[in-house]
Amino acid sequence: MSANHDGANLLEVRGLTKIFGTLTACDHVDLNIAKGEIHALLGENGAGKSTLVKMLFGSLEPNSGEIFWNGQAVRIANPGFAKKLGIGMVFQHFSLFEALTAAENIALSLDDGSPISTIAAKARALSYSYGLPLDPESLVGDLSVGERQRIEIIRCLLQTPQLIILDEPTSVLTPQEADKLFETLERLRSEGKSILYISHRLEEVKRICDRATVLRHGKVVGHCNPREQTAASLARMMVGNEVKAVVRAPADGIETAQPLLEIRALSRKPATPFSIPLKNINLTVRAGEVIGIAGVAGNGQGEFFETVSGEVLQQDAASVRIRGKDAGGLGITGRRLMGAAFVPEERLGHGAAPSMKLSENLLLSRHATDGKVFVGASGMVKSEAIYGAAQRIIKAMDVRKSAPDPEAAALSGGNLQKFIVGRELDRRPGVMVVNQPTWGVDAGAAAHIRQALIELARSGSAVLVISQDLDELFEISDSIAVMHNGELSKPLPIAQATFEKIGLLMGGAEPGHAEHILETA
């Protein structure tokens, strides 16, 4: 066990274990958090970070192990008790209520029973003092993701916690918003508060964290000072071996290549009060190129994907053109028949039917395009052909599974994503549109998917990738466009794109302003 820095530990965890069925999510985890430090908890998706944190916050009960708070053994039975101890949590998937106001959301987590107006005033004052301005009267459903996170942070701070747990806080922020968050965290540290910072972004961990605990497959594989490590050495600790770097061959002559996917003056009214309208979107994806769409979550990416994939039809058939033909009036099958392929954001329930086998899921998305191969003349399904194709995809994408043809829900997120992307790649589609290709996927699988997307483009297809992960977009895109509040900026060639420029566009800088930055850069 690593030595304490200075003084007593605020939180000490010894041998914490959590077992779900046959999976040991946390295996004898040890962790010490000193007073006034920012402690990083590193690990890939599925390494057990969230499970560990849920046990610390009382939403999961450990099978064995001990937790000491200020030296006293404690049993954290529920989140209410965690709050009483002085543990506050800022959730990754926000635990906010969309139909309530910010003040009501904050009031719900405070137990003092003071009227909402008092809480609203306190929240407003605190938010301004930390430079995170907040309007307590606003409805959460109307707020951006960054603003929602502010509510979470203010709500957490109002409980005057000694330990603040932040779960992947920057995954939904623009780089500039993240900088602001880091300032807040440093100020909290200077006030003597401890912070447990969960992330898989190594650069920011190196920047703000004092110590790090690295988890892999539920076990602690090391404690270290991230400032003394390189991003590569931290990655090696997290993954366990070297991650193959993605290679992006130069794309020559894209400017004159044939446009395969064209979006012309695409607009869409909001379908629900909380969804984003799309405003006059124009985009051309040519044969051979990968275009990335960056943006903070909830700026219309989901709505955009639905209109491009044909889940929502357009009035103007010419607003979406695939391989030179109008496709706006066609549904998803019609667009697939024109040579397009789509991978939606949610794997289970949208990309795949959870309780159906992989081969059946394959048939579901390709019965129209591969009708002759998979379905006989009399309408009978050719099980062997489908099974064979499923096995081909499983092999090509290196999908790890426990049975020859398991149900989709039985696969881990990363492996299912490899299968879903592979299912579309296997068709060699002329146009490929992917929303969040590697969300929640471990580094090895993510590299595999990214490389496959680049290779598809270089073989003459047009690839459009919507992602919140800027690192990913910089890795695979030839140009990056930014979606903000339902509007899409002009694509910026990768050679001219920087984190700063893209970040400003993500935060809503005027396109004209961004071009000005472009010129002066």
Next chain:
Amino acid sequence: MDITVNILLTIATAATPLLIAAIGELVVERSGVLNLGVEGMMIMGAVGGFGAGYLTGSPWIGLLAAIALGALFSLLFAVMTLSLATNQVATGLSLTLLGLGLSGMMGTSFVGQPGQRLPNLDIPGLTSIPVVGRLLFGQDPIFYISIALTAAVMWFLFKTRTGLTLRSIGDSHTSAHALGIQVIRYRYLAVIFGGACAGLAGGHLSLVYTPQWVENMTAGRGWIALALVVFASWRPWRVLAGAYIFGAVWIGQLHAQAFGIPVPSQLLSSLPYLATVVVLVLISRNKRLTMMNTPASLGQPFVPDR
């Protein structure tokens, strides 16, 4: 003048059971639980209320029995859907079927027996005021309870912290759980409150409306109450408006039929349903407000991971 007062009084009597049952179900649904067993709980209240009143000779004991039986019956639903996480729709439907059958069995010996009726309010000096006296001070006690209940539920849901917590659970039970709110406990209490209200509404039928026991005497009122909650977009005052519109058109068409207006009686009988839906749809046309008031986690079972 007297006719007008009488008509208004019958409208109130027709609307009261709908209002009480719907207000109870509104609280249940605001907590994110869909209990389709309103009809079943209501008929249990009706048979329990009549039976206890008949056997003890006191309509007040009948009233308490109606409330208790409705609550007890809803507890069955709560245990099934909340503790055992069964499907709420299927469980609610079977609760209705069970209630209709069970009440018929319990009530075989009550058929044709004279029942107890809750006395109307009679305040000397006030009730005898012409016109308004009987409307304001001369109705049955459950009428006053129904109005007070609506006001109390409105105040509870939108002015108290506990009400806010209940609404938050209906919006997202996972978020509420993450905050340390005892989701299941709140839902139990909400479901039992809804059951007590449905029982009271049933008691109104057999202790005020028609003080006798007739098998299946709720005659679909539980379903109307359920529909009212949805069409009123989960807002108490709209439930009140809906219940009274339904009651008014119901009584109106009865009179119309009695006068022999040359319109098919089937059409007239369908008018209350039609009018209620049309009016409530019109007042709920603000889509944004409706979305905000719709409990997002309605009908989803909640199983916290441990």
